[in-house]
């Protein structure tokens with residue numbers, strides 16, 4: 001029986017685990033926290049799919065075109081076609097396993113408008129789409145757990161992959177209970193570790209997603225892609241702990257963005273783009289907000305209390321609870337914040353990386369979204385990616401007898417942890433993490449230029465040079481200690497990608513190269529060899545087609 005090791009138990013990891021178990025494979029699903037704590041549960045807005053209950057005129061072809069256009073035409077057409085064609089089946093399957101979608105009338109899934117989509121096609125479960133989907137997936141996974149096909153393993157963090165001669169054989173993990181490393185061998189490894197939020201400090205996402213796994217794999221020879229494309233969500237509110245998302249559903253329900261010129265409201269998006277201006281792609285809205293240099297407000301109060309409580313109760317509660325704002329009477333002061341990563345691990349159409357038997361799915365992988373993601377396409381991509389990877393794994397031939405021996409790698413890792421525990425040098429790890437977050441927020445912001453990016457690279461290169469002198473005053477934070485180098489490496493890779501793309505496209509806007517250039521109409525691939533970071537454009541379409 002094929003053994004599949006999946007790291008990360010959000011929607012992508014669960015989708016893949018269930019699909020593999022359905023095919024009779026034996027799955028180990030590893031994560032530090034239960035699925036119910038993964039970032040996936042934060043998704044409120046919805047999931048895109050064209051089914052019979054869509055508006056008249058909508059079609060799968062239109063969903064494909066909106067996705068390609070939103071991504072500024074650098075996502076692979078074949079992969080996007082697969083995504084949009086699978087969407088109706090995914091929504092039906094989700095309903096079958098117990099996801100309760102909001103309905104217009106009995107049996108007809110309701111839709112809401114999301115940015116840059118030609119029709120209202122986003123299915124939703126009230127205000128908690130991600131949570132409802134995770135709940136249904138966990139119940140389904142439990143069924144296979146009872147059959148002995150899925151084993152869920154908690155309090156376990158990724159340390160490194162077992163890679164030799166271009167093939168993968170499992171991974172080494174940090175066990176938070178024993179405070180030691182352990183090795184899990186498998187026929188293939190699937191990474192589903194989410195985005196890179198914590199690298200950027202306060203974002204709309206979960207701090208569990210810090211990008212360490214992507215950074216470490218990169219150091220182990222796995223290619224990354226499109227790291228310069230970072231989505232700033234236009235409407236967030238700042239709280240002391242994090243940036244809270246004010247769902248795009250507010251603008252989908254007619255919410256209007258404006259700034260004040262004295263007493264007068266200036267509806268700048270509508271002035272610039274007409275009636276649908278507030279629902280332009282996220283990169284466009286964020287940049288326009290940034291350009292005004294003013295405080296921006298979002299008004300939905302004109303809908304009236306009854307409709308607001310019916311249509312967007314979560315936003316009403318969120319604003320009242322975290323900022324004391326009653327959105328039935330007042331506008332919401334909003335600001336763009338880091339929200340989603342179009343870039344990540346480079347994968348081919350079947351979600352395999354450049355390393356044999358090593359797959360990546362969900363937000364940690366780069367696929368489908370090109371230079372900018374459409375709202376509602378990410379949950380879809382996480383579910384679809386899990387299914388595609390499982391299909392490919394099911395078709396792969398059984399590994400030949402005789403696996404390489406990785407005991408030296410395990411010993412080297414254990415030695416590193418021992419050194420960290422005894423470290424007495426001068427630089428506290430959290431201080432460096434904060435500096436890196438400030439660095440990437442500043443230098444990979446909504447608007448970049450060469451000077452900023454080079455400054456960012458200089459700083460990160462310096463932090464990397466002192467990584468062995470980091471001070472850990474509490475060995476319970478060993479994960480923070482060993483993950484720092486991978487996180488710094490990922491930061492430098494992202495800055496290097498941004499430096500190499502000398503144009504503006506989607507979420508990557510450079511004030512020194514403001515135009516979009518045909519010669520850059522391909523994904524950026526970055527690789528790492530002996531400390532060197534090398535970028536190239538994927539002109540040949542080695543990854544997505």
Ligand SMILES: Cc1cc2nc3c(=O)[nH]c(=O)nc-3n(C[C@H](O)[C@H](O)[C@H](O)COP(=O)(O)OP(=O)(O)OC[C@H]3O[C@@H](n4cnc5c(N)ncnc54)[C@H](O)[C@@H]3O)c2cc1C
Nearest residue numbers: 008009010011012040043045046158193194362363378379
């Ligand atoms: C506030 C918010 C609202 C959103 N709303 C929507 C929406 O309405 N529609 C939409 O389509 N998308 C939305 N998104 C995006 C979407 O939720 C995510 O892209 C998607 O859920 C990612 O799923 P995932 O399974 O790839 O990752 P996650 O759900 O982030 O899961 C990652 C898993 O990896 C684990 N992990 C991380 N690091 C390690 C490590 N080092 N070792 C071991 N395990 C690790 C985590 O613990 C977790 O289990 C939203 C995002 C946010 C932040």
